[in-house]
Amino acid sequence: MRLRLYFSLLCLLGAAPALAAENARVLTTIKPLQQIAAAVMDGVDTPALLMEPGASPHTYALRPSDRRALAGAERIYWVGPELELFLQDLLERQDNSVALLHLPQMTVREQMQSHNFQNEKPADHHGHDTHGHHHDHGSLDPHIWLSPANASAIARYMAEDLASVYPQQADQLQANLDLFEQRLTAMDNNLRARLSTLQKKPYFVFHDGYGYFEDHYGMRPQGIFSLSHEVQPGARHINQLRQQLQAAGPSCVFTEPQFTPRLINSLTEGLPISVGTLDPLGSAIDVGPQGYERTLEDIAGALAGCLETL
Known part of the structure; x- marks a missing residue:
């Protein structure tokens, strides 16, 4: 009897996230969007998350509970087909x-191909563009x-948009937006001050996933390695990447939780390389109203923590 009760409790606990998503009025696909929505909706409602933290939008498969959540939500925020x-x-x-x-409010950039930057001019690191231009x-x-x-x-878009979902809390949404932007400005100033002295330090990343952050703070990777955690590279590819790292001398390589x-170790063994971890999805960060700032602070802290040792 106890075992049956214990098993039933586990099933209920395991189902809780899906039930929460199914009953949510506001649904976000990835955690950073949930964090921004949580800041705007603080004290109004709690936005739900479609994909569990750590799940990759590149390989995600919808479950029946996900489809019910998407059908029942009054508002769904996603990045777009380029990601999901x-x-x-x-x-x-x-x-x-x-x-x-x-x-139209977004400032966007082109996705670059994964390759080595060593022989390129630094002026064209990442190209900004707006939606007034044509994109494939x-x-x-x-x-x-x-x-x-x-x-x-x-x-800002969410605060205005959600006023139609929560008309009686429109003032609260606006007040939350004001607080979020104040915190964002303070955080931004702190990160700029710390990263400004590290802009010429050499580092490598595993995919072109940090361009917006790097553009904003004047950072520039020395190389972007075309590695995927879904496909293991062969010995020849590993050797080519090791040659790039060896030529760079003391530098930092930033991996991600899924690698x-x-x-x-096979890439960096015996080389004067320091290894750090970046998590662009903030998988381990609480959702809370300050979750978004903590995600960016963690990325900046990981970058600076390694680069400051060079």
């Missing part, structure tokens, strides 16, 4: 969803939340 391609057919038929990447589908960098300026624009230590 698995949602394109479903959400582009729903008028309650907002693809934030395609808002899928060429835009979807990591818009890593720009504090874009995060502020997203929050295995074995892969990183």
Whole structure:
């Protein structure tokens, strides 16, 4: 009897996140969007998260509970098909969803190919663009939340948009927006002060996922390695990347939570390389009203913590 009761309790606990998402009025696809929404909605309601922290939008498969949550939400915030391609057919038929990447308020950049930057001129690190220009589908960098300026624009849009969902709390939404932007400005000033002395320090990343953050703070990776955690590189590829690291001398390599230590060790063994971890999705950060700032502070702290040792 006790075992049956214990098993039932585990099932209920395991189902809780899905039930919360299914009952939510506001649903976000990834955690950084949930963090921004939580700041705007503080004391009004709690936004739900479609994908569990740590899940990759590149490989995610919808569950029946996800479909129910998407069908029941009054407002759905997603980046767009450039990131959550698995949602394109479903959400582009729903008028309650907002693809934030395609808002006219967004400042966007082109997605660069993974390659080594060593022999390129630093002036053209990342190209900004706006929606007044033509883009091929899928060429835009979807990591818009890593720009504090874009995060502020997203929050402003949400506050105005959600006033129609919560008309009696419109003043609270606006007050929350004002507080969020004040905190964002203070955080931004602190991060600029710390990162400004590190802009010429050499570092490498595993994909072109930090361009908005790097543009905003004047950072520039010496190389972007074309590695995927879904496909393990061969020995020849590993050797080519090791040659790039060896030529760079003392530098930092930033991995992400999904990459295995074995892969990183094979790349850096015997080289004067320091290894750090960046988490662009803030997987371990609480949702709370200050969760977004903590996500950016963690990224900046990881970058600075390694680069300051060089």
